[in-house]
Amino acid sequence: MALSVLSGTLLALQFFWGAVVLVLLLLSLFLRKMPRYILFVSFLLVIVSFFHTLLQEKNQKSDLSPQSEPSIHKVFIDEIPTIDGSSFVSFAKVKNEKILIRYYFDTEEEKRQFAEVSPGFVCKVKGQLAEPQHGKNPNSFDYKDYLSHQGVYWILEVQGFEGCVDRSTWKHGLTQLRFQGLKRIEWEFPPSTVGITQALLFGETGMITEDTMKAFRELGVVHLLAISGLHVGLLFAILHYLLLRVGLTREAASLSGILFLLCYIVLTGGSPSVVRASFMLIILIIGKQTSRNIGVIDSLATVFLLIVLYEPFSVFNVGFQLSFAVSFSLVLSSRSILQNSSSFKQMVTVTLVAQLSSLPFVIYHFYEFSLIGFLTNLFYVPLFSIIILPMAILIYLFISVGSAGLAMFPYQILLEGIQWLSSAVASLPFSTLVMGRPNVFLLLGYLILIYFAFVGMEKGKYLSVGLLFLFTFLHLVLNNYHPYGEIVFIDVGQGDATLIDLPYNHGTYLIDAGGEIPFPKEEWEEKKNRFSVGEDILVPFLKSKGITSLDALILTHGDLDHIGGAEAVLNEMKVGELLISPGSGEKVEVDRIVKMAQEKRIPVKEVMYRDNWRGDRDGLHIVSPLDKEYEGNNDSIVLYGEIGSKKWLFTGDLEKEGERAFVTTFDLPVDVLKVGHHGSNTSTSEAFLDETEPSVAVISAGETNRFGHPHPEVVERLKERGLTIYNTAVNGAITYRFWDKKGTFSAHLP
Numbered sequence: 001m002a003l004s005v006l007s008g009t010l011l012a013l014q015f016f017w018g019a020v021v022l023v024l025l026l027l028s029l030f031l032r033k034m035p036r037y038i039l040f041v042s043f044l045l046v047i048v049s050f051f052h053t054l055l056q057e058k059n060q061k062s063d064l065s066p067q068s069e070p071s072i073h074k075v076f077i078d079e080i081p082t083i084d085g086s087s088f089v090s091f092a093k094v095k096n097e098k099i100l101i102r103y104y105f106d107t108e109e110e111k112r113q114f115a116e117v118s119p120g121f122v123c124k125v126k127g128q129l130a131e132p133q134h135g136k137n138p139n140s141f142d143y144k145d146y147l148s149h150q151g152v153y154w155i156l157e158v159q160g161f162e163g164c165v166d167r168s169t170w171k172h173g174l175t176q177l178r179f180q181g182l183k184r185i186e187w188e189f190p191p192s193t194v195g196i197t198q199a200l201l202f203g204e205t206g207m208i209t210e211d212t213m214k215a216f217r218e219l220g221v222v223h224l225l226a227i228s229g230l231h232v233g234l235l236f237a238i239l240h241y242l243l244l245r246v247g248l249t250r251e252a253a254s255l256s257g258i259l260f261l262l263c264y265i266v267l268t269g270g271s272p273s274v275v276r277a278s279f280m281l282i283i284l285i286i287g288k289q290t291s292r293n294i295g296v297i298d299s300l301a302t303v304f305l306l307i308v309l310y311e312p313f314s315v316f317n318v319g320f321q322l323s324f325a326v327s328f329s330l331v332l333s334s335r336s337i338l339q340n341s342s343s344f345k346q347m348v349t350v351t352l353v354a355q356l357s358s359l360p361f362v363i364y365h366f367y368e369f370s371l372i373g374f375l376t377n378l379f380y381v382p383l384f385s386i387i388i389l390p391m392a393i394l395i396y397l398f399i400s401v402g403s404a405g406l407a408m409f410p411y412q413i414l415l416e417g418i419q420w421l422s423s424a425v426a427s428l429p430f431s432t433l434v435m436g437r438p439n440v441f442l443l444l445g446y447l448i449l450i451y452f453a454f455v456g457m458e459k460g461k462y463l464s465v466g467l468l469f470l471f472t473f474l475h476l477v478l479n480n481y482h483p484y485g486e487i488v489f490i491d492v493g494q495g496d497a498t499l500i501d502l503p504y505n506h507g508t509y510l511i512d513a514g515g516e517i518p519f520p521k522e523e524w525e526e527k528k529n530r531f532s533v534g535e536d537i538l539v540p541f542l543k544s545k546g547i548t549s550l551d552a553l554i555l556t557h558g559d560l561d562h563i564g565g566a567e568a569v570l571n572e573m574k575v576g577e578l579l580i581s582p583g584s585g586e587k588v589e590v591d592r593i594v595k596m597a598q599e600k601r602i603p604v605k606e607v608m609y610r611d612n613w614r615g616d617r618d619g620l621h622i623v624s625p626l627d628k629e630y631e632g633n634n635d636s637i638v639l640y641g642e643i644g645s646k647k648w649l650f651t652g653d654l655e656k657e658g659e660r661a662f663v664t665t666f667d668l669p670v671d672v673l674k675v676g677h678h679g680s681n682t683s684t685s686e687a688f689l690d691e692t693e694p695s696v697a698v699i700s701a702g703e704t705n706r707f708g709h710p711h712p713e714v715v716e717r718l719k720e721r722g723l724t725i726y727n728t729a730v731n732g733a734i735t736y737r738f739w740d741k742k743g744t745f746s747a748h749l750p
Contacts, residue, residue, distance in 0.1 A: 002301035002308075003028065004042040008049030009312045012057065016440060022046070053312040062153040064097055070128040070159055075101055076167075077121045080179050080269075081114075082206055085527035088114055091152065098151050100132075101125070103158040108524040119175040120168020127158035136491040136732035137537065138748055139367075139437050139544035149313040174266040178202055181267070181396075188399045190408070193415045199225040200384075200392045203268035210529040215422035217366065218432045220355070220373020221380045226319065227268050229277035229327065230385055235393070236261065236281060254285050272320040276327065279303040297331050300324070318365045322358055329357035333454065351377045356453060356468075360438075360446040367543040368434045372425065388414065435472075436479050436546025445471055479546030480505045485644055489674070489726070489734040490514070490541055491748070492533050494702030494709070495561035498650060498674065500620070500643065501547065503739075507618040508547060511554045511639065511650055513538060515564015534568025542573065549574035551614055556636040556652030558587035566593045575602050579613065581637050582606040583630025607637060609665075619643065623668075624654065626661055633677060634658035640668055644738030649692065651676040651683075659688040672696045672736070675718075679710020679727075689721060696745065698734050699727040 003025045011018030025046075029039055073094050081090035088103040103125075105111045117123075132155055135142035147153070168176060182204055185197050195208030205213070205225055216222040236257050243253035261278040268274045280299040287294030304324055307314055314320045333353045355374055363369055370376070391411050398404045404411075425431065438446065449468040456464035481504050490497040492514025500509040514533040542548075553575050555563045569575070570593070578597045584590045585606070597604050607613060608625045615621075624638035636652025647670055654662070654676040673694035676683035678701040697718045701709040710727065718725050724745075726734040731747035738744075 001042065001045055002305045004045035005049040005305050005308050006315070008046040009053045009308055009315060011046075012050050012053035013312065013315070020444065049309060049312070052309065056312050060148060060151070060153075062097060064094065064099070064129060064154055066131070067128050070126050072162070073125050073127060073156060075099075075123050075125055075156065077101075077117065077119055077123065079119055080175065080182070081117055083111065083114060084206070086111065086521075086525040087527070088117075090117075091150075092156075094156065097154075099129075099154045099156050100147065100152055101127070101156040101158055103127075103161065108522070111524060117164060118166075118168070118172075118179045120166060120172040121164045122167045123164040124162040125156070125158045126160045126162065127156045129154045130157050131155070134732075134749060136728070136748060137541050138488075138733060138735070139541065140537070145316075149316055174263055178267045178269065184399065185396070188404075189395075190412045192419070193412050196225065196388075196415055196419075197392050197396070200227070200231070200389055201396055203227045203271045203274060207528065210535075211423060212419050215419070215426040218368075218370055218426040219376040219380070219422055220370030221376050221422075223322070224380055224384045226271060227274045227277075229273065229280070231389060232261070232264070232274060232277040232281065234385070234389065235264070238393075251289065254289060258282050258285060272314070272317055273323040275307065276300075276303055276323050279306070296334075297328075300327055300331055318361065321361050325361060326354050326357050329353050329454070333457075347378065347382075351381070353454070356450050359450065360443055363435045363446075364437055364443060367436055367540070367546075368432045370431065371433050372428075372431050376425070383418075388418075433476075434543050434546060434548045435475060437544045438475065442475055442478075476546070484737055484739045485743075486545075486738075487643060487648070487736045489698050489700055489728060490538065491728040491733045492537055492565065492700075494678065494705040494707070495533065495564065496556070496652070496674075496678070496700045497533075497538060497565065498700075499542070499545075499547075501545065502618055502643070507551050507615065507620075508549065509552050509554065509615060509620065510538075510542075510550050510569065512556055512562040512652070513553065513565035513569050515560045515562065515566075517560050517564075532565070532568060534565025538565045539568050539572045542569075547573070549576070551576045552579055553577075554579045554637055554639070555581075555584070555590065555593070556638075556650075557581050557633060558584040558590045558630075559633075559653065560589060562652070563589060563593060567596060570596055570600060570602070575600075576614065577603045577605060579605050579607050579637060581625055581630060581635050582608055582628040583635070586630065615639070615641075623666060624658060624662060626665065633682075634661075636676075638662065640666075640670075644736065644743040645741040646671040646696075646736070646738075646743065648672045648674070649694070650674045653677040653683070655680075655682045656685045656688070659683065659685055663688060663691040668692070670694045672698065675699045675710070675714070677709075678705075678707070679714045680707070681711035681713050684714045684717060686717065689717060695723060697723045697725050699725065699729070701727060701729045703729040705729070 003021060007018055007021040007025050010021055025042065029042060075092040075094050077090050077092045079091040081088055086105045088105065090101055092099055092101045105114065132144040132147050134144045181202055182198055185201070186194055186207070189197055195205070195212065198204040198207055203226065208225065213222065216225060239260055240253050240257050243256055244250065248256065261282055265274055265278050280296070280303050283294060283299040283302055284296070330350065330353055333349070351374055355377070359369060391407070395404045395407050395411055398407065449464065449471050452464040453468050456462055483503050485503040486499070486501045488499040490499060493516065495514035496512040497514040498511040500507070500511070502508070514537065516533055550573050553566065553569060555566060555578070558581070575597070578594070580590060580594065585594050594604050605613065607622050608628065609623055611622055613622065618641070620639050620641035622637060623640045625635040629635070633653035633655050634657050636654050636658065638652060638654055639650040641648055647668070649670045649672070651674050659676070670692040671694060673692060673696070675697050679699040699710045715725065726745065726747060728734060730749070732749040735746050735748070736743055737746070
């Protein structure tokens, strides 16, 4: 029945995967020779879930409309707000429609006042509705889809609050308790323990530092920072034992436990793992009370069926996918693979089953898989389950009724030690395997081979596990030796970053690394995890392509919007050499990058026209600068080459003076021009266009950037010549994919 509902839902949302699940369903029904009434119910559920999902999708629309001017809105804050640095973000309701509100504080005092705003507050605000943005690079996180799957279609950009009143009712009681619990941890626990404690007790990961999250992710133990079935079972067991000790009957204790589980779902923010574990336990308890023989697999399937029927878009939630996939695999394995094993062997096998079953989902969403995850899970799972989680619960209870006393000190030392150890181990080479985002056929291959690996493990035959490893090896080979090439103008906002990835691993080059210009901020304005173009855009994009090494990183000149992400690239990628413009190393920002490269023993070269470099073998030639005197934009490294049957000119921030020197020195035909200086009117002169005669122009600029790039005069010049114009501010990433001598351009956004 669960498989039927999944099939119908996916047929409506993603036909290919719906068809795959439908085939599995048919095989299961007919090979097991199910009775006719089971066939009838299954097909009925496929049809019902299909049309139910289509209806839900059709109803995904807003009754609100865009506004040209700010106006007054009455917002009802429905969930716990997030205050990070100078920003206030919360889900709320306007005219009974769920929206996201965003506000920026002017003063530290205002920030302190808003710390008391909680679910149930009604505020009168002045603001303007704006549509959420789609992801602007291939494989990037799509914020608009993420919000729409939660029924949110607008962001209210608030310009000012005109007053808030607490109108909370009994319905907000549990959410208020969660809010107060999170605040208590924030105020009473040492700062180094706040994030992990909030995650373990209330399922809130917002206070965990990015370094800790990154380390746990690379170690394959990030699931421990989400409340799991083990957490829920432990809390229920403690409560049930205490209730029996105070004299309640087993029936009364079980009923109290069910009420606790329902409340705990709200207290933890309704995360998929908590919802799954809690309702599974409730179904098992009810089955036991009613003398019905409900198995664990039946309770898991029932919860899955109900959630997907209630909210079809939950199938897109990565937490939902991982929670049910791993649980399903462990439940099935408990009947055969995990039977008749010693405690240690069981722990090893459980870890192996969990790692294998999560593999397709992890590499699809995060592009890499932890090579040491198997070992780290063997150590971390018992540590968190037996020591850290019980300590967190007890210390929180002590603080709630009085003081934690001396218990806080060992807890703090333990968590700080775990975070230090995690960072140290994650920094070791080869701790993770970058696999890129697999296409649907690779993903299907993984699912089939993992199934046969489990079947083989049941029979004590491990040939199928070997086939899975072989398939993984072929996947990695395909990442590096694909027969097509790509040139991608990555959308890094107001900046430049261009990837050149040649076929059959002939060469991989990154021209510039984007970046953002930092503005001075006071301490209270700083976010816990500051946005970084390198860490948040460039590195994930490269990893999604399966790229782990670059033959060269070329920094055309020293402006921050071209070099700001270079440090993250040097940290995460193996770089063959770093090229900089002569004299640009005198700039502080470039000097820091050069020193970092030297520490990593990466060759650093100052290059100009006629210098040789490894890109020459692939037809990429340096044609500027022409002298060693660094004068900023006009001394950008300019590359010219023929790739994929087209002649390319990558100009950095070359301006009119540099363009004059180029056309005076060279007579080179150009098919594709990377427009200089983001389309500024200081570049792309009439004379330059007359000499180069490009047919395609690519502009790399940020949406609504403060410089007004690209300049209307430049755009008009390009249009007058009939050029095809691509602009990352409008089109997102621009990709040219070629095979042999044929290639096509595509824009990530239509």
